[in-house]
Amino acid sequence: MEEILPGLYHWTTFHEGIGQDVHSYYVSDADPPYLVDPRVPDEGIGWFEACGAPRNAYLTNRLHYRHSGRFARRYGLTVWCHGAGMHAFKRGRKGKPFEHGDELPGGVLALGVGSLCPEETAFYIPVGKGVLSLGDSITNDGGGLSFVPDYLMGDDPEDVKRGLVKSFRAILKERSFDAVLFAHGEPIVKGGKKELKRFIDGAGA
Numbered sequence: 001m002e003e004i005l006p007g008l009y010h011w012t013t014f015h016e017g018i019g020q021d022v023h024s025y026y027v028s029d030a031d032p033p034y035l036v037d038p039r040v041p042d043e044g045i046g047w048f049e050a051c052g053a054p055r056n057a058y059l060t061n062r063l064h065y066r067h068s069g070r071f072a073r074r075y076g077l078t079v080w081c082h083g084a085g086m087h088a089f090k091r092g093r094k095g096k097p098f099e100h101g102d103e104l105p106g107g108v109l110a111l112g113v114g115s116l117c118p119e120e121t122a123f124y125i126p127v128g129k130g131v132l133s134l135g136d137s138i139t140n141d142g143g144g145l146s147f148v149p150d151y152l153m154g155d156d157p158e159d160v161k162r163g164l165v166k167s168f169r170a171i172l173k174e175r176s177f178d179a180v181l182f183a184h185g186e187p188i189v190k191g192g193k194k195e196l197k198r199f200i201d202g203a204g205a
Contacts, residue, residue, distance in 0.1 A: 005128045008125070009028065026048065031106065033048075034057065037064040038071055039066045040071075054077050056077055056080060056106065059085070060134065062081055080095065081097065081098070083097035084119040085118070108124065110123060111132075115160050115163025116137055120135060122137065132181070134182050136183065139182060140187075145195060145199040169204070178190060179192045
């Protein structure tokens, strides 16, 4: 568990289902505190009690439910997912839908990404100079920023990429932020917007 910005924590866990490390986040310095794409850290689910029990969990897409159910049982929090992904909640999972453009508790803005899947969302988090939290749309594994592999993009990967480029160009134009968080890959705490813009400009060339 690492505090990467005041009140913003990051941790990594191994996801057995996909066979790789994934990344989760917790914002304690918010009213109320919340999680993004959560899995239980090595410190245990009780770790959060000392910093402020999370009241909400925000999913960048339906596949990132992860350990949200455990947190809901422990802390009584609400799990939020874009309405287009709520069909995944039919098997005993409880969640609350949001739409792109909504402001969620804690001042979090749900920004539309789509393309990769209808509910793909980027969260704008009002911490420090601004934070953008990404799901599966862009990763930061290994050699820098990248899209997920083509085989995960359906029948027309190039069309999906064009859609992602269009969405991120709009976000880059409309939002001011410095840090970028990734569900798959290490966060960029400083200079993240510049890195994201460089990648999107190259991908859209």
